[in-house]
Amino acid sequence: xxxxxxxxxxxxxxxxxxxxxxxxxxxxxxxxxxxxxxxxxxxxxxxxxxxxxxxxxxxxxxxxxxxxxxxxxxxxxxxxxxxxxxxxxxxxxxxxxxxxxxxxxxxxxxxxxxxxxxxxxxxxxxxxxxxxxxxxxxxxxxxxxxxxxxxxxxxxxxxxxxxxxxxxxxxxxxxxxxxxxxxxxxxxxxxxxxxxxxxxxxxxxxxxxxxxxxxxxxxxxxxxxxxxxxxxxxxxxxxxxxxxxxxxxxxxxxxxxxxxxxxxxxxxxxxxxxxxxxxxxxxxxxxxxxxxxxxxxxxxxxxxxxxxxxxxxxxxxxxxxxxxxxxxxxxxxxxxxxxxxxxxxxxxxxxxxxxxxxxxxxxxxxxxxxxxxxxxxxxxxxxxxxxxxxxxxxxxxxxxxxxxxxxxxxxxxxxxxxxxxxxx
Numbered sequence: 001x002x003x004x005x006x007x008x009x010x011x012x013x014x015x016x017x018x019x020x021x022x023x024x025x026x027x028x029x030x031x032x033x034x035x036x037x038x039x040x041x042x043x044x045x046x047x048x049x050x051x052x053x054x055x056x057x058x059x060x061x062x063x064x065x066x067x068x069x070x071x072x073x074x075x076x077x078x079x080x081x082x083x084x085x086x087x088x089x090x091x092x093x094x095x096x097x098x099x100x101x102x103x104x105x106x107x108x109x110x111x112x113x114x115x116x117x118x119x120x121x122x123x124x125x126x127x128x129x130x131x132x133x134x135x136x137x138x139x140x141x142x143x144x145x146x147x148x149x150x151x152x153x154x155x156x157x158x159x160x161x162x163x164x165x166x167x168x169x170x171x172x173x174x175x176x177x178x179x180x181x182x183x184x185x186x187x188x189x190x191x192x193x194x195x196x197x198x199x200x201x202x203x204x205x206x207x208x209x210x211x212x213x214x215x216x217x218x219x220x221x222x223x224x225x226x227x228x229x230x231x232x233x234x235x236x237x238x239x240x241x242x243x244x245x246x247x248x249x250x251x252x253x254x255x256x257x258x259x260x261x262x263x264x265x266x267x268x269x270x271x272x273x274x275x276x277x278x279x280x281x282x283x284x285x286x287x288x289x290x291x292x293x294x295x296x297x298x299x300x301x302x303x304x305x306x307x308x309x310x311x312x313x314x315x316x317x318x319x320x321x322x323x324x325x326x327x328x329x330x331x332x333x334x335x336x337x338x339x340x341x342x343x344x345x346x347x348x349x350x351x352x353x354x355x356x357x358x359x360x361x362x363x364x365x366x367x368x369x370x371x372x373x374x375x376x377x378x379x380x381x382x383x384x385x386x387x388x389x390x391x392x393x394x395x396x397x398x399x400x401x402x403x404x405x406x407x408x409x410x411x412x413x414x415x416x417x418x419x420x421x422x423x424x
Contacts, residue, residue: 050077052078105229114176119206128142185324207219219318233307234247264385266316297312
């Protein structure tokens with residue numbers, strides 16, 4: 001069997017199976033489905049959609065039996081007339097990449113660092129270990145789970161650079177080698193499924209929830225980015241003191257300029273904003289630095305002979321985002337910076353968490369939104385998001401997230417009951 005994958009607007013994978021004898025038809029004509037039943041897609045009166053598999057994404061699924069193999073292919077979604085569907089997140093990213101190509105950039109390279117927690121099961125928050133950053137834990141099952149996850153990723157041609165224990169108890173990170181943005185978005189949705197499948201095989205549960213544990217670090221997805229012209233890194237300039245080209249500086253300035261507007265896409269869940277608080281290595285303040293991890297954007301130090309590695313690291317996205325939409329808005333923001341020649345403020349080398357609110361105000365340092373509600377308010381008025389997402393995705397995304405925020409803010413939390421019921 002061949003499983004065909006595509007994602008809805010919030011990035012959840014949808015899938016259906018096709019028999020091998022049907023694949024020739026699927027590749028030439030695509031397979032129909034009901035778009036009105038997919039989150040953020042079509043209304044019922046115009047619900048016919050086509051999923052057309054991309055042959056380059058054919059991979060054997062490693063957790064299925066070798067004697068009865070199952071493959072997966074990722075699809076582009078089209079209308080019944082064969083035109084790209086404007087509500088398909090993969091098409092949104094393709095459109096952003098085309099803009100970069102039209103501006104003379106051949107590659108938008110992405111290197112994401114996804115963090116996740118391993119819990120005993122999906123009913124509790126019981127960690128499997130009490131380790132911390134880079135710890136070598138003595139629980140063999142942790143090493144086995146992470147090893148099998150890496151093997152699964154490699155089996156699906158996702159190159160792993162390294163893995164390690166993260167700061168939180170039973171929190172882990174497996175870094176995958178950078179690649180073109182579209183391939184990397186495909187890899188991110190695959191990565192999340194493999195991590196969860198391997199954990200399930202061991203009877204446990206993996207989560208990319210941005211902030212599952214109170215008082216512990218959240219799950220982030222730091223995103224390394226660079227633009228190339230052919231094989232030349234457009235972000236590198238040997239004559240610049242910081243080895244950054246004008247394109248790189250404008251690109252960084254663009255992402256800083258639009259950081260508040262992008263938050264609704266990069267941090268799309270109400271839980272995302274429980275992670276983005278001072279003190280847990282999650283960036284809250286809009287600034288950039290060469291080394292300072294309290295800044296929103298970090299530029300890793302240049303090493304002689306490694307010009308190709310010059311890049312920026314955007315630190316606020318979380319691994320529960322829709323990678324297609326997130327990479328698209330990041331790219332559009334940076335390209336706007338280049339087109340408009342946005343000036344880049346000096347790097348901020350101070351620990352931003354140690355500054356008072358007054359000191360940050362005096363330095364002109366703003367904060368990213370502190371709730372999904374505030375992020376939605378900013379997104380609704382964002383010309384960037386409207387252009388990046390397209391009208392269909394823009395309106396459906398705002399509608400979905402507004403409903404999530406309304407439902408969340410009307411809830412009565414255990415915290416309120418525990419602290420207020422006894423005294424009020």
